[in-house]
Amino acid sequence: MTLTAREVLPTPLDYAGLPRQELKDRILQRKAQRNAVILGHNYQRVEIQEVSDFLGDSLALSQEAADTDADTIVFCGVHFMAETAKVLSPSKTVLMPDPRAGCPMADFVTGQALRNLQEQHPDAVTVAYVNSSAEVKAHSDICCTSSNAVQVVETISRDRTIIFVPDRNLAHYVQERTGRDNIVAWDGYCYVHDDLVLEELDKARKAHPEALVVIHPEAREDLLAEADEVTSTGGMVRMAEDHDALILGTERGLVDQLRERYPEKTFVPLSGAAVCGNMKLNTLSKLAWCLDHGRHEVVLEEGIRSRAEESLRKMLAVSGGWQAPSEEEEKLELAGVRPKGCGCG
Numbered sequence: 640m641t642l643t644a645r646e647v648l649p650t651p652l653d654y655a656g657l658p659r660q661e662l663k664d665r666i667l668q669r670k671a672q673r674n675a676v677i678l679g680h681n682y683q684r685v686e687i688q689e690v691s692d693f694l695g696d697s698l699a700l701s702q703e704a705a706d707t708d709a710d711t712i713v714f715c716g717v718h719f720m721a722e723t724a725k726v727l728s729p730s731k732t733v734l735m736p737d738p739r740a741g742c743p744m745a746d747f748v749t750g751q752a753l754r755n756l757q758e759q760h761p762d763a764v765t766v767a768y769v770n771s772s773a774e775v776k777a778h779s780d781i782c783c784t785s786s787n788a789v790q791v792v793e794t795i796s797r798d799r800t801i802i803f804v805p806d807r808n809l810a811h812y813v814q815e816r817t818g819r820d821n822i823v824a825w826d827g828y829c830y831v832h833d834d835l836v837l838e839e840l841d842k843a844r845k846a847h848p849e850a851l852v853v854i855h856p857e858a859r860e861d862l863l864a865e866a867d868e869v870t871s872t873g874g875m876v877r878m879a880e881d882h883d884a885l886i887l888g889t890e891r892g893l894v895d896q897l898r899e900r901y902p903e904k905t906f907v908p909l910s911g912a913a914v915c916g917n918m919k920l921n922t923l924s925k926l927a928w929c930l931d932h933g934r935h936e937v938v939l940e941e942g943i944r945s946r947a948e949e950s951l952r953k954m955l956a957v958s959g960g961w962q963a964p965s966e967e968e969e970k971l972e973l974a975g976v977r978p979k980g981c982g983c984g
């Protein structure tokens with residue numbers, strides 16, 4: 640696609656000077672020209688969420704994008720999420736508005752560091768939380784999300800050691816819920832959730848005694864012990880439909896999204912400081928620049944991509960979220976035609 644020089648500005652900084660409505664108009668126009676879909680993670684700024692075609696958590700978004708006939712996916716999230724979109728949609732172009740938007744938790748473990756640990760536990764099964772790089776997923780046996788981690792671990796024979804990467808808090812939560820004592824947890828964490836503290840919880844509870852306390856399993860165990868409910872961001876969105884007041888122990892972006900959606904309800908952040916700076920690197924001006932220039936593209940080496948897809952497919956088979964491809968679909972895949980991405984439902 641050729642875009643004329645008159646229409647395209649050179650740097651994201653040039654776009655930052657444009658009025659918000661013009662940025663939105665440009666984004667929608669270029670999106671149509673590129674046959675693109677914009678994925679907005681739950682933790683994105685409200686203005687990014689407003690121009691997104693799909694909102695949700697990383698895996699659900701990647702699955703939804705794989706199911707479209709778009710040529711381009713723009714992922715407004717962090718790097719491992721855009722990689723997951725590429726894993727599930729290898730024939731689509733995947734773009735990120737800011738390549739510096741990484742996830743410090745995912746960065747705690749590299750493929751090489753994981754292989755070193757696996758050498759120390761040669762019989763262990765490796766479970767990778769989806770908040771990990773494609774390379775780490777490729778070196779793992781199966782993936783999990785925060786909502787199906789317990790279910791995934793329960794499918795693994797109790798006498799097998801499990802290496803769980805990269806979140807120590809989620810690993811601990813799974814250990815508690817499954818009663819296993821053979822989980823080797825990587826010492827990684829999400830600074831946004833790990834920084835939530837009991838004092839803030841007590842304060843929020845006193846101010847809103849009518850609200851249920853819902854906390855993400857990436858938080859520390861002392862916090863989780865005080866929660867009325869422990870659930871993923873997707874679970875929080877579902878709970879918001881049925882409850883009038885919630886105290887939410889997760890990133891602020893989700894709280895802002897729920898307030899927009901249900902202005903008559905009370906949604907309180909457990910901590911006003913629970914903000915992921917990495918997620919907020921994406922802005923409307925960078926998104927407009929990204930669509931105008933077709934950058935920054937996420938590229939994966941095919942061996943890594945296909946092995947990461949295998950680990951994701953195994954997880955989706957366990958959680959009922961993926962149906963094995965039919966014979967016809969397999970033939971199409973072999974011919975290089977992937978009408979439904981990896982076939983995730």
Ligand code: SF4
Pocket residue numbers: 682717741742743744745770829830831832890915916917918
């Ligand atoms: S909120 Fe935590 S897990 Fe999510 S991208 Fe930010 S640092 Fe990573």
